[in-house]
Amino acid sequence: MRDFEYVDVHTHVNLAAFKEDKDEVTKRALDAGVAHINVGTQRDTSRAAVALAERYGEGVYASVGLHPVHTTKSFHDAQELETDSGADAKGFTSRGEQFDYDLYQELALREKVVAIGECGLDFYRVEEDTVPVQKEAFAAQIALANEINKPLMLHIRSGPGINAYRDAWELLKANATVSGNVHFFAGTVEDAKLFLEMGYTLSFTGVITFTHDYDDVVAYAPLDAIHAETDAPYVAPAPHRGERNEPLHVREVVRKIAEIKKTDGEIVRAQLRENARRLFGV
């Protein structure tokens, strides 16, 4: 069995941005020793993540779930879903997707699926009156993760003056029997503490390579409780800013974590690789 040097724990080669060259992008990552988890954001992208994982052997995995912004009203990102992909895409942009437990359970049970999500709470891009709908979909996904005993891939984003981390933590604390990772962690050290004390991990993206906003929390979080991710096609790290991001670039994120933590790069790489194995079994 081949081992990989890096794991990009949260990426989206399953999205429309990679429609033309997903195999080239996947192979580029694998050839460079970068395993990765493609994360679903709704029904179609979750199915696409599973299909991609099943086309490859070791090194390509999937997470399936319903992103909180897709639980309600219109939101469209051309990099995520094709604009002209017919009724499904149009349906979701106009009314949001209701979490279909059976459908996601069937996907989630596949062997290459290593997590449930991205799910959680987003108070940034979504109106406040949608919060109950988001919470309902989130609770259902926690229940699914519990049932099949796979970890949660969490998307949590606060809005101006409104903390989503607290609410998400409360829901998890009361209901989750599995562990999880808070993807694209953008909270405070206090927020981080809540999740770390519960045994959850945090993952950081390429934004840490071009802003110092996350230095405190990266320095604070223990090396055995963090992961690196790209969230590709979004937020390419320096020196690739402005380009479409891809899993290969997780190496820059790992390098930057080592720099912020003033720790040897090889020690950091090896520990993050181990962290991904421990949580996701990859």
Ligand SMILES: [Zn+2]
């Ligand atoms: Zn994502």
